[in-house]
Amino acid sequence: MSTEGESAGSQVEGQVDSRVGDRDEPGRAARAGSSWASLRRLGPYLPLRPIGWRLIAAVLSALLATLCGLGIPLVTQRIVDGPIATGDLAALSWLIGGVLALGVGEAGLFYARRRLVSRPASVVEANMRADLYRHLQGLPIAFHDRWQSGQLLSRAVNDLATVRRFLAFALIYLVVNSLALLAGLGVLFALSPLLGLVVLACSTPLVVISYVFETRFKTVARLAQDQDGDLTTTVEESVLGIRVLKAFGRGPELVRRYLVQARQLRGTELRKVRIIAFLWAALVALPELAIAGQLAVGGFAVAGGTLTVGTLVAAVTITSYLVWPMGSIGWLLSETNQAATACDRYWEARDAERTIVDPPRPVALPEPVRGHVRFEGVRFGYPGADREVLRGIDLELRPGETVALVGATGSGKTTLTMLVPRLADVTGGRITVDGVDVRDLRLADLRRVVATAFEEPVLFSASVTENVALGAPGISDDQVHQALRVARADEFVAELPWGAATRIGEQGLSLSGGQRQRLALARAVAGQPAVLVLDDPLSALDVHTEAEVEAALRRVLRGVTALVVAHRPSTVQLADRVAVLVDGRIAAIGTHRDLLATNAAYRHLLATDLSPAELSPAGPSPTELSPAGSGENLETTEVAAQ
Numbered sequence: 001m002s003t004e005g006e007s008a009g010s011q012v013e014g015q016v017d018s019r020v021g022d023r024d025e026p027g028r029a030a031r032a033g034s035s036w037a038s039l040r041r042l043g044p045y046l047p048l049r050p051i052g053w054r055l056i057a058a059v060l061s062a063l064l065a066t067l068c069g070l071g072i073p074l075v076t077q078r079i080v081d082g083p084i085a086t087g088d089l090a091a092l093s094w095l096i097g098g099v100l101a102l103g104v105g106e107a108g109l110f111y112a113r114r115r116l117v118s119r120p121a122s123v124v125e126a127n128m129r130a131d132l133y134r135h136l137q138g139l140p141i142a143f144h145d146r147w148q149s150g151q152l153l154s155r156a157v158n159d160l161a162t163v164r165r166f167l168a169f170a171l172i173y174l175v176v177n178s179l180a181l182l183a184g185l186g187v188l189f190a191l192s193p194l195l196g197l198v199v200l201a202c203s204t205p206l207v208v209i210s211y212v213f214e215t216r217f218k219t220v221a222r223l224a225q226d227q228d229g230d231l232t233t234t235v236e237e238s239v240l241g242i243r244v245l246k247a248f249g250r251g252p253e254l255v256r257r258y259l260v261q262a263r264q265l266r267g268t269e270l271r272k273v274r275i276i277a278f279l280w281a282a283l284v285a286l287p288e289l290a291i292a293g294q295l296a297v298g299g300f301a302v303a304g305g306t307l308t309v310g311t312l313v314a315a316v317t318i319t320s321y322l323v324w325p326m327g328s329i330g331w332l333l334s335e336t337n338q339a340a341t342a343c344d345r346y347w348e349a350r351d352a353e354r355t356i357v358d359p360p361r362p363v364a365l366p367e368p369v370r371g372h373v374r375f376e377g378v379r380f381g382y383p384g385a386d387r388e389v390l391r392g393i394d395l396e397l398r399p400g401e402t403v404a405l406v407g408a409t410g411s412g413k414t415t416l417t418m419l420v421p422r423l424a425d426v427t428g429g430r431i432t433v434d435g436v437d438v439r440d441l442r443l444a445d446l447r448r449v450v451a452t453a454f455e456e457p458v459l460f461s462a463s464v465t466e467n468v469a470l471g472a473p474g475i476s477d478d479q480v481h482q483a484l485r486v487a488r489a490d491e492f493v494a495e496l497p498w499g500a501a502t503r504i505g506e507q508g509l510s511l512s513g514g515q516r517q518r519l520a521l522a523r524a525v526a527g528q529p530a531v532l533v534l535d536d537p538l539s540a541l542d543v544h545t546e547a548e549v550e551a552a553l554r555r556v557l558r559g560v561t562a563l564v565v566a567h568r569p570s571t572v573q574l575a576d577r578v579a580v581l582v583d584g585r586i587a588a589i590g591t592h593r594d595l596l597a598t599n600a601a602y603r604h605l606l607a608t609d610l611s612p613a614e615l616s617p618a619g620p621s622p623t624e625l626s627p628a629g630s631g632e633n634l635e636t637t638e639v640a641a642q
C-alpha cells in the first residue's frame, strides 16, 4: 500500500501543472471557498449507473483490503500469546494459514479496486473534455478574444487529468484511509486504551498540520496551474507564428520569454515541493513517534504484567499499519485540493455564457431567399471598450447587389462584416435579411444563407475537399470541384500530389498565401449562399492571380448579395456601389466613379492605390468598373453625418 502511495506522491511532486495569461482575467482570481463547490459539481458526471456503483465497489474493495491488513496484527497477537507462548504448535499452522488468507485477500482486493476504478475515472475525464470542447465551439468570438488558447488547452488536458487522478485514487483513499484510521484507533483502544491514547496524541497535530498545509498549498497549486497555461500559450504561439518569428529574428527573444516563464513555473513547483516535503516529514515523524511512545509505555506495562507481549506486538503492528493512512491524509488532501482547483479552472471556462444562441422562437426566412440585407441604425462596441466602433450604420444591400465597404484602417469594416453571420451581436439597431432580424433566425439557417471569407484564410489539417466542404457540409465532390473552379483554385489543386484529396497540413502552411485565400473563397461559395460577406479576400493575391480570382468572383457575385471589404481599387471595381465608413457611420454611398468625383474622403482613402487615370473623374465608366452592376440603378448619396 505504501508503495502505491509513495509513487503517487512522487507523481504529484514531479508533476508540472501551472497557469498564465493576461487575457483570461476572468479565470485569474483563485476564488477561496469556491473549490469545494466546484468539486460537488462533478456530481452529474458520476451517475450511479454505470459510474457511481463502480466507484462505490472500489471504495468497498479498498476498505475490505484495509480491514484484511488490520486483521493480520490481530492474528499475530494470537500467535504470540498462543502457540509461541504456550508451545501449542498444532494451532500455529491454522493461524499462519489465516495470515496467508488475509494477505492474499488484501492483494486480490487491491487488484479489484484498480480494475473497478480505472474505467469510470477515464470515462468522466473524457465526458468532461467532450463537454468543454462542445461548449467552446458555442462560445462567442469575444470569449476567444479574451482567453488564451494555451489556457484552454491546459484546462482541457492537465486539469482534467488531475480530476481523473483524484477520482481514481485520492477520492477513494480519502474515504478508505479515514475509515481505516478510525477502525485502527478503535481496535487499538479495544486492545489497550493506554496504547490507543499514545497514538491519538500523536495524530492530533497531524490534523493541524494538514489544515495549515491545505490552505497554503491551495494558493500555490492554483498559481502553478495558471503558469502552466501561460507557458503552454507561449509554446503554442511560437509554433504557430514560427514564420514571423524567424523572419524578424525574434526567436531568441521568445526563448528568453519562455525561459522566464519556465523559471517562474519551476519556482512555483518547487514551492509546492517544499510545502509537500515539510508535510511529509511531519507525517512520517509523527507515526514513528507514536510507535516509540507505544514501545516505551507498553514495555513498562508488559514488565509490570498489565499487558501481554502479544498485545504490545499487535498494537505496534497496527500502528505501523496506520502509518500510511495517517501519512497519506495530508497528501490526499493536497490531491483533493489540486482537483478542486482544477475543477475551478474547468468550470470557469464551462460557465462562460453562450451569448450568441438560437432565439427561443425562431423565424423561418421566406422562400425563396432573396438576400435583401439591411443595416438599420446598427451600433456596436466591444465589451469593455469606452467607445463604440459602429455608431449608427444605415446601409441597404439589394438582392443580387455587391456593395464594397471602404474605410480607413481600424474604422470598423471587419467588425461590420462579423455582425451579419452573428459572429458578434449588434449592441444597437438591427440587421435584417429579407426583412427578418438575423437574431430571430436559427444560427444554422442564418449561416447557410450567409457565407463568409475572412482576410486571414484559415485552413484546417484536412484534405482540400474537406476544407472546401466545411462551407457546406454534405456537398458532393462535383460541387467541391465547381467551387474550386469558381475560385480559380482547380488548377493548382489538380497539381497537388493527390489532387483534392491532398491533406494540406496545419493551417495550410504548405500552400502559398494566394492559394490559401482561393481555397477560403471556394469554401465560401461552396454552399451557394444568398449573401456573401468577404473581408478583403484578394489581399494576399499577386497581380496575375488577383485578376484570375476577380474574374471568377465577378461571376459568383452576379448571383448573390455581397458585402466586400475593399482596400484596393481592383476590389472596389467588383462592386455595384461603394459605402464609405468614417467614424463609425456610413459617410457616403455611391458608385466608385461618382464617389471619386464628389467625395474627397473617398479619394483620399484610395489615393495611394490608384493610378492618375483611375483617380480622374473621367476615368473608367461605371459599367467598365462594375460589370456585375446595373448601371441605371446606381446612385450616389452623401450620407449626412448624424
Ligand SMILES: Nc1ncnc2c1ncn2[C@@H]1O[C@H](COP(=O)(O)OP(=O)(O)OP(=O)(O)O)[C@@H](O)[C@H]1O
Residues within 6 Å of the ligand: 145, 382, 383, 385, 389, 407, 408, 409, 410, 411, 412, 413, 414, 415, 416
Ligand atoms: N476583439 C476586439 N476587442 C476590442 N476592440 C477591437 C477588437 N477587434 C477590433 N477592435 C477595435 O475595433 C476597431 C475596428 O476594428 P476592425 O478590425 O473592425 O477595423 P477594420 O476597419 O477592419 O481595420 P483594417 O482595415 O485594418 O482591417 C479598431 O479600433 C480595433 O482596435
